[in-house]
Amino acid sequence: MYKVLEKKSLTPKAFIIEIEAPHLTKAGPGQFAVIQRTLESERIPLSILETTDKGAKFLVEVRGRSTLELEVRLNESREIAYVEGPAGVPFEVKNYGRVLLLSKNWGIAPIINVGRALSECGNKISAIHVGDTSENVYLINELESFSGSVRVFTEDGSVEEGNVQLAFRDYIDCAGKPDLVVCAGNNLDSSLVVDVCREEGISVVSMVNTYMLDTIGLCLVCRLLVNDEQKLACVDGPWFNGLEVNWDYLLARENLYEDEEKQALEKFLKQLEREKLRSRR
Amino acid sequence: MAKKIRYLDRNKEPMLEPSERVKGFREYALGFSVGLALDEANRCLFCKDADQRCIKGCPINVDIPGFIKKITEGDLVGAYKKLIETDIFPSICGRVCPQERQCEGSCILYYDTVRERKAKGLPVSIGALEKFVGDFIRVSGIEIEEEASPPTGKKVAVIGAGPSGLGCAYDLAKKGHEVHVYEALHKAGGVMRYGIPPARLDREIIDYEINRLERLGVKFFYGYVVGRTISLEELREKYDAVYISVGAGRGKLGLKGDHLKGVFSAIEVLTRVNLMEAYRFPEAPTPVDLGNKVAIIGGGFTAVDCAITSLRLGLETHVVYRRTRETSSARQEEWDHLMEEGAQIHWLTQPVEVLGNEKGEVLGLKCIKMELGEPDESGRPRPVPVPGSEHVIECDSVIFAIGQQANPIAYQGLLEITKWGTVKVNDRYETSMEGVFAGGDAINGGDTVVRSLAHGREAAKFIDEYLKTKKWSFTGGS
Ligand SMILES: Cc1cc2nc3c(=O)[nH]c(=O)nc-3n(C[C@H](O)[C@H](O)[C@H](O)COP(=O)(O)OP(=O)(O)OC[C@H]3O[C@@H](n4cnc5c(N)ncnc54)[C@H](O)[C@@H]3O)c2cc1C
Ligand SMILES: Cc1cc2nc3c(=O)[nH]c(=O)nc-3n(C[C@H](O)[C@H](O)[C@H](O)COP(=O)(O)OP(=O)(O)OC[C@H]3O[C@@H](n4cnc5c(N)ncnc54)[C@H](O)[C@@H]3O)c2cc1C
Ligand code: SF4
Ligand code: SF4
Ligand code: FES
Numbered sequence: 001m002y003k004v005l006e007k008k009s010l011t012p013k014a015f016i017i018e019i020e021a022p023h024l025t026k027a028g029p030g031q032f033a034v035i036q037r038t039l040e041s042e043r044i045p046l047s048i049l050e051t052t053d054k055g056a057k058f059l060v061e062v063r064g065r066s067t068l069e070l071e072v073r074l075n076e077s078r079e080i081a082y083v084e085g086p087a088g089v090p091f092e093v094k095n096y097g098r099v100l101l102l103s104k105n106w107g108i109a110p111i112i113n114v115g116r117a118l119s120e121c122g123n124k125i126s127a128i129h130v131g132d133t134s135e136n137v138y139l140i141n142e143l144e145s146f147s148g149s150v151r152v153f154t155e156d157g158s159v160e161e162g163n164v165q166l167a168f169r170d171y172i173d174c175a176g177k178p179d180l181v182v183c184a185g186n187n188l189d190s191s192l193v194v195d196v197c198r199e200e201g202i203s204v205v206s207m208v209n210t211y212m213l214d215t216i217g218l219c220l221v222c223r224l225l226v227n228d229e230q231k232l233a234c235v236d237g238p239w240f241n242g243l244e245v246n247w248d249y250l251l252a253r254e255n256l257y258e259d260e261e262k263q264a265l266e267k268f269l270k271q272l273e274r275e276k277l278r279s280r281r
Numbered sequence: 282m283a284k285k286i287r288y289l290d291r292n293k294e295p296m297l298e299p300s301e302r303v304k305g306f307r308e309y310a311l312g313f314s315v316g317l318a319l320d321e322a323n324r325c326l327f328c329k330d331a332d333q334r335c336i337k338g339c340p341i342n343v344d345i346p347g348f349i350k351k352i353t354e355g356d357l358v359g360a361y362k363k364l365i366e367t368d369i370f371p372s373i374c375g376r377v378c379p380q381e382r383q384c385e386g387s388c389i390l391y392y393d394t395v396r397e398r399k400a401k402g403l404p405v406s407i408g409a410l411e412k413f414v415g416d417f418i419r420v421s422g423i424e425i426e427e428e429a430s431p432p433t434g435k436k437v438a439v440i441g442a443g444p445s446g447l448g449c450a451y452d453l454a455k456k457g458h459e460v461h462v463y464e465a466l467h468k469a470g471g472v473m474r475y476g477i478p479p480a481r482l483d484r485e486i487i488d489y490e491i492n493r494l495e496r497l498g499v500k501f502f503y504g505y506v507v508g509r510t511i512s513l514e515e516l517r518e519k520y521d522a523v524y525i526s527v528g529a530g531r532g533k534l535g536l537k538g539d540h541l542k543g544v545f546s547a548i549e550v551l552t553r554v555n556l557m558e559a560y561r562f563p564e565a566p567t568p569v570d571l572g573n574k575v576a577i578i579g580g581g582f583t584a585v586d587c588a589i590t591s592l593r594l595g596l597e598t599h600v601v602y603r604r605t606r607e608t609s610s611a612r613q614e615e616w617d618h619l620m621e622e623g624a625q626i627h628w629l630t631q632p633v634e635v636l637g638n639e640k641g642e643v644l645g646l647k648c649i650k651m652e653l654g655e656p657d658e659s660g661r662p663r664p665v666p667v668p669g670s671e672h673v674i675e676c677d678s679v680i681f682a683i684g685q686q687a688n689p690i691a692y693q694g695l696l697e698i699t700k701w702g703t704v705k706v707n708d709r710y711e712t713s714m715e716g717v718f719a720g721g722d723a724i725n726g727g728d729t730v731v732r733s734l735a736h737g738r739e740a741a742k743f744i745d746e747y748l749k750t751k752k753w754s755f756t757g758g759s
Contacts, residue, residue, distance in 0.1 A: 023510050039467055040558070042566040065566055082467040084504035214475070216465045216506055217688055219549035220532045230534075235690055249540060252641045256542055260568030267563040
């Protein structure tokens with residue numbers, strides 16, 4: 001059992017947890033972990049937001065059954081059964097020059113982790129964060145702590161209206177081309193960013209989002225095509241040269257278990273409602 | 282009076298009816314009763330030269346007449362003790378060994394290994410007897426003292442908790458060394474846990490065996506991916522020796538159309554169902570989605586396990602294999618079981634393309650019939666395509682249960698490897714890094730549970746020697 005040392009709510013949709021897990025303390029920038037609340041829970045990958053002297057912090061955005069389960073159950077018991085990691089290959093940190101960070105929703109967690117390391121290594125950082133709604137806007141102070149400029153948009157216009165691609169174009173118009181773009185959080189947004197980079201001749205490293213299961217390279221569910229070659233997001237990734245990634249392939253595999261996810265969420269919501277009823281009686 | 286030789290009256294394990302079997306994941310082979318076990322044990326001739334026969338056929342050289350004799354004497358504790366001198370997991374091996382190619386294939390009643398000719402009978406049910414003894418001890422709650430030698434002060438790290446790692450950990454712990462097992466997943470057992478369906482191997486058995494190891498003092502660390510969480514070098518520094526038993530198991534695809542959404546590796550499907558219990562979805566949170574009809578490509582253990590799984594998920598199940606049943610590495614009786622359960626098995630059928638629509642959904646598997654031609658290098662007749670025999674097997678999903686690749690993340694770039702990507706070792710299981718040993722599927726790229734277990738136990742002997750002498754003889758090459 002791993003202790004959850006802290007759980008802090010950021011918005012109704014997102015919270016931060018710090019897990020006591022000595023094996024994570026030396027994680028490199030951009031690596032992730034896999035957690036299971038109980039040994040029966042789904043194995044969910046989460047990016048390491050920051051390492052601490054006891055373990056690591058994570059940002060969790062509530063999306064479906066398993067993230068909701070974390071949100072609800074961690075209020076009841078601050079324990080996690082399994083923490084695997086650090087997984088994935090660390091981001092290659094070196095001096096690229098001017099770096100633009102682009103994050104969508106929870107993508108801000110890996111972006112902060114990588115961005116901080118890039119800044120410490122002498123890169124000049126700018127950042128753009130886009131949320132679906134204002135509930136997906138969080139950790140902006142953290143981002144600002146190492147970035148020269150930070151701009152925030154939401155797609156529904158609740159903060160300044162904008163999307164990742166428009167914001168990126170706007171940035172190029174005002175500030176010129178960065179030497180490197182780093183993006184994370186959403187495949188569709190990343191693919192649009194990559195399109196712009198291809199047109200403009202800008203280097204781009206993006207995190208890919210795939211389903212993951214064992215995260216040791218056995219099951220192939222996280223496969224993708226990079227330069228037409230099969231790669232695994234869990235052991236070869238999650239960061240790849242965005243220009244070499246076949247984004248259509250990734251996007252096509254995005255909703256593999258959509259129907260089941262809905263079903264699982266409904267089932268869990270019903271269970272929560274029953275529990276509420278019981279406690280009222 | 283000479284004992285009458287009972288050639289043909291082999292006792293079979295009672296089985297669930299096929300219609301019952303497919304209803305769930307409970308074990309379908311129900312095991313011998315005491316009466317059946319006793320009667321079957323009495324068929325054994327206790328051959329004086331058994332070491333040239335059944336014992337030789339067993340990769341771990343179980344003293345077969347020895348343990349069977351104990352059964353006939355009514356001494357099941359003695360039988361168990363005899364068994365675990367070699368096979369420490371009798372309940373497991375009795376279930377999953379391909380006995381017809383190992384111990385039972387070399388039983389004198391069935392095949393005379395000395396004269397190399399077929400005998401006239403059916404072999405003693407060695408596997409079922411072994412399972413009976415293991416189960417009896419487990420279920421009766423008899424605790425067999427397994428004592429460890431006094432602590433030696435030496436520490437050994439084992440990487441991967443499959444049969445090979447468990448076997449090695451067991452022996453090292455008994456020899457008094459402190460053993461830490463690093464396992465990436467959240468449960469121990471390796472393929473026995475995430476691959477082999479509970480219908481063939483009840484998970485309670487694996488839990489029981491892990492518990493035995495824990496009682497011997499073996500410590501398990503889950504969630505450690507060696508090569509990512511911690512490097513092999515770091516482990517080497519922290520421990521006096523390391524045993525690598527990470528298995529093989531990286532799945533493999535490789536056919537036109539394998540990008541389609543309904544295409545899965547066998548390991549994904551098996552892991553979802555057997556490790557994450559997706560058959561209980563949505564009670565269990567991890568889903569599996571194979572549609573209504575599935576085509577499984579392959580003809581080994583893995584294909585059989587996928588078919589067992591998909592039948593129990595209620596799907597129309599096709600197995601497509603380019604060779605014949607005789608060349609399959611799975612247990613022969615499993616094919617009979619599958620057919621009884623309604624699987625359609627397409628022998629001598631080569632898949633050529635997964636067909637799909639624009640949405641990326643699978644529509645079918647295009648195949649071509651094969652016939653046996655001239656023998657290939659291995660002496661087996663090579664299957665060659667029959668012109669004009671293309672046809673489509675309609676299905677919603679396709680599972681690739683063919684070939685495995687090495688899974689090198691634990692040792693990539695650090696150890697000498699073979700051209701298949703497996704770890705290179707000498708006959709003492711030594712690798713190119715001093716103090717680091719390897720065995721199981723990590724060195725042979727996919728074999729059997731019992732052989733991996735045997736590797737683990739043999740390697741433990743050499744590790745123990747190394748800990749005492751610090752002598753290292755790996756020279757590379759070969
Ligand atoms: C490398 C990596 C790093 C991630 N880092 C973070 C993070 O720092 N913070 C955060 O909030 N989220 C992160 N995610 C996403 C997070 O893993 C998913 O949101 C979570 O698994 C969803 O589970 P659910 O049951 O709540 O939602 P579901 O309803 O099951 O799924 C919602 C969506 O999440 C994705 N998803 C579902 N199951 C998995 C799975 N087993 N593996 C990967 N994706 C899945 C799918 O796109 C799905 O459509 C990361 C994902 C990956 C692959
Ligand atoms: C589907 C299937 C069915 C089979 N059925 C049978 C059968 O019926 N009978 C039979 O005799 N044989 C069968 N086999 C073969 C048999 O299971 C294997 O030969 C045997 O399990 C190999 O044992 P192992 O200990 O070498 O490796 P594995 O059983 O593969 O165990 C390796 C362990 O190492 C862990 N690991 C991997 N990489 C790392 C890492 N970097 N760090 C930490 N841990 C790691 C894995 O999670 C796993 O738990 C089957 C194989 C498959 C795939
Ligand atoms: S371990 Fe396997 S091969 Fe050996 S005797 Fe037992 S069942 Fe037969
Ligand atoms: S060869 Fe057959 S009959 Fe002879 S000892 Fe072995 S199991 Fe018994
Ligand atoms: S998650 Fe299974 S291979 Fe990557």
